[in-house]
Amino acid sequence: MALRLVQVNFKAGDDSALGRFWAEALGWGVSSEGPGVTNVEPVGFDWPAPSAVCVDVVKVPDPETVHYRAHLDLATTSEEHQAELVARLHELGATPADIGQGDVPWTVLADPEGNLFCVLEPRPMYRDTGPIAAVVVNCSDPRAMARFWGEAMDWTLHEVTDDLARLRSAEGVGPYLEFLRTPDSAACGRVHLDLKPYPGGDQAAEVARLRALGATEADLGQGEVPWVCLVDSEGNEFCVLSPG
Template sequence: MALRLVQVNLKARDDAALGRFWAAALGWVARGGHGATSAAPEGFDWTDPDAPVCVDAIAVPDPSTVHYRAHLELATTSGAHYLQLVARLQEIGATLADVGQGDGRRTVLADPEGNEFCVLEPRELYRGTGPIGAVAVDCADPQIMARFWGEAMGWTVHEATGDRALLRSANGTGPFLEFARTPHLPGARHRAHLDVVPYCGDTQQAEVARLLGLGASPADVGQGDVSWVVLTDPEGNEFCVLAPA
């Protein structure tokens, strides 16, 4: 039993505009609208177990009232690609952001809705991930998070220290999931969260029960009667378990 990471869900005032931005940023196409717009490769089928992780923009009344704890990190393949991508992202609506990064190995930007993300200088670790190199999550204890998410999704832990934990799918494809120890974490809802789905043959009900046994908790974010189940991980990060198709 395991779960598949389907998408990173971003809050937005205008989901269609944000979906178009991320489609252009990643070289993908935007689909949907009227409250939910996804950015995904041409021909994307979310029920395909080998489908890449995509981005889903969801309209909410006031995304500025929630905080940043998770963000996307975009991979580059060369120094020239890194410079070109940063420039192109600013041309289509991204703005430079200063979050005290200071290491000079990345450029921090904000998308048109203010969601912060990073463009990474080329690194061997992220070669072959696709345009999204990692989904990075601030946390208090990376090892606890690595243990929970590794068991939840059946992902391989590549690194787990007191400061950082790094996971990737067992078949070695797609982006990494990175947990970085961060002091003074915001306690409110977050602008980005993960959506996961059971693999074929597993049920949503069974997977939710398994996640609760691993340390997840039920969450009420005003979702009402919907087909997905909202949970929080051991550090309070919300995520959704979708119903398999």
């Protein structure tokens, strides 16, 4: 049994506008599986595949009530690329954000709906991740998160300390999933993780396995849907999609 991280899910007041922003930011394309849902993924991408974690933007009635602790870090290849990307993101509607980061080499921004993200300075470890360097989740205990998520998914644990846990697809491609120790585990916006079983997998069995690892089911008012909403031991919400 195994699960993989296939997309990050943004809650939005205007899924189409936010989806267009992220498509332009990442250099990807957009599609829609129905009203109120905008999918952002690389052009020609055969979803799901480990080379990319896609973006799924979902319209909700009151996005201001949604507060998750995940955000995206964007990769750059040079200082010039970083400056150009930040300038282009400003033109697309991103705004500077001060979260007390002080004088750091990365740039903190907010997308048009207020979700925080970072444009990193060039770092060798992210040179082959694609435009998304990492999906980052604020937490209190990275070691505990490494234990849970290392068992929850088939991704490989690359690093774990008191301050950071870092996982990546076992195939060594695509972005990293990072759990960053943050004193107050502050909310970053409206982004959570979506996991998916491999073809032929059993969603119910995977959910039972996650519950045995310490996850609990979450009622978000989702009603009758084909996915299951859970929270990990620190209260981070995520969904388990159907295998199909």
